[in-house]
């Protein structure tokens with residue numbers, strides 16, 4: 001198969017890591033990028049800057065040329081429909097999304113309607129063999145676990161009340177609409193768990209979600225027990241898994257969690273120690289205060305005192321949301337992934353100290369911007 005691999009979202013965190021991994025796997029020349037840009041030249045510049053941020057060398061970046069850029073927005077696909085390159089696409093890796101926990105008015109438009117528009121664009125094309133939708137494991141809703149463990153189920157809950165934030169619902173809906181609207185689309189759903197940092201670059205490319213761990217430690221609070229586990233994976237490992245799945249001739253399943261699972265998830269206790277090592281402070285340990293989301297308003301003075309370089313009210317709101325997710329204590333099964341021969345991720349504690357060092361010059365207020373667009 002030497003046809004194109006169409007990538008969306010390659011100016012973002014995971015999509016950029018996917019592109020770097022694809023180049024390293026020797027398929028850079030097969031990539032075609034759907035990018036928001038006024039011209040292919042500007043699109044290439046955006047992609048190249050992001051690949052550099054995600055660790056690509058000048059030589060690796062130079063493998064991508066302007067002929068591989070398709071200017072387009074998921075919200076307005078009319079301009080690209082006639083592009084003949086699309087008839088040579090064998091694999092789609094659809095990472096583009098509005099990945100935000102805020103109540104953004106365009107969530108539905110981009111994550112649901114935009115996904116269906118991409119399905120419409122690619123559905124029935126002569127070379128298409130696989131359409132990979134990058135979902136999120138958290139789209140399973142707030143009542144999905146048996147003994148804390150979430151299976152790789154095809155159907156996800158869609159009611160507003162099943163989801164802590166509209167983002168996860170929109171991701172579940174994107175999947176569902178693709179399946180319903182295009183029953184013969186060769187759809188493979190890949191749902192990463194919580195992506196934090198990069199094993200080599202730390203949080204240089206993105207501080208998304210990392211700051212939440214920092215803030216929990218700086219405030220000495222947790223919404224869960226110290227020995228509970230949290231399922232976190234690094235972006236470069238996710239990219240390796242996604243490209244491996246994309247390049248396989250056949251897959252045994254059509255739904256995958258990209259997760260640490262029971263085997264490689266770490267406890268908050270272990271995370272506390274790794275963060276403390278990176279910060280050069282003592283772990284909080286048993287001094288962590290267990291707090292419910294409902295009690296959090298009283299943290300405002302503590303936030304203002306200990307983390308003065310952020311918007312305290314925005315941080316409080318964020319802590320309530322992330323505290324809700326942490327309180328679910330989910331670990332995501334990854335049997336389907338392991339069955340494809342993809343190894344487990346390194347535990348987050350291996351590279352958390354590096355994440356701390358790589359983000360030490362960035363204020364918490366600025367780090368939060370990655371998740372509140």
Ligand SMILES: NC(=O)c1ccc[n+]([C@@H]2O[C@H](COP(=O)([O-])OP(=O)(O)OC[C@H]3O[C@@H](n4cnc5c(N)ncnc54)[C@H](OP(=O)(O)O)[C@@H]3O)[C@@H](O)[C@H]2O)c1
Pocket residue numbers: 008009010011012013014015034035036072073074075094095096097098099110114134135136137171191192193194195196208209
């Ligand atoms: N980060 C995580 O913890 C995590 C966990 C599980 C799943 N995921 C999933 O992984 C995927 C990537 O997430 P991420 O963290 O890498 O997000 P990100 O850094 O915010 O990147 C989002 C990407 O989507 C593109 N995009 C947004 N709206 C678009 C539109 N209307 N048309 C075309 N492209 C558009 C962005 O392009 P611009 O640069 O033009 O804005 C960017 O390239 C998402 O599907 C997300 O749901 C992420």
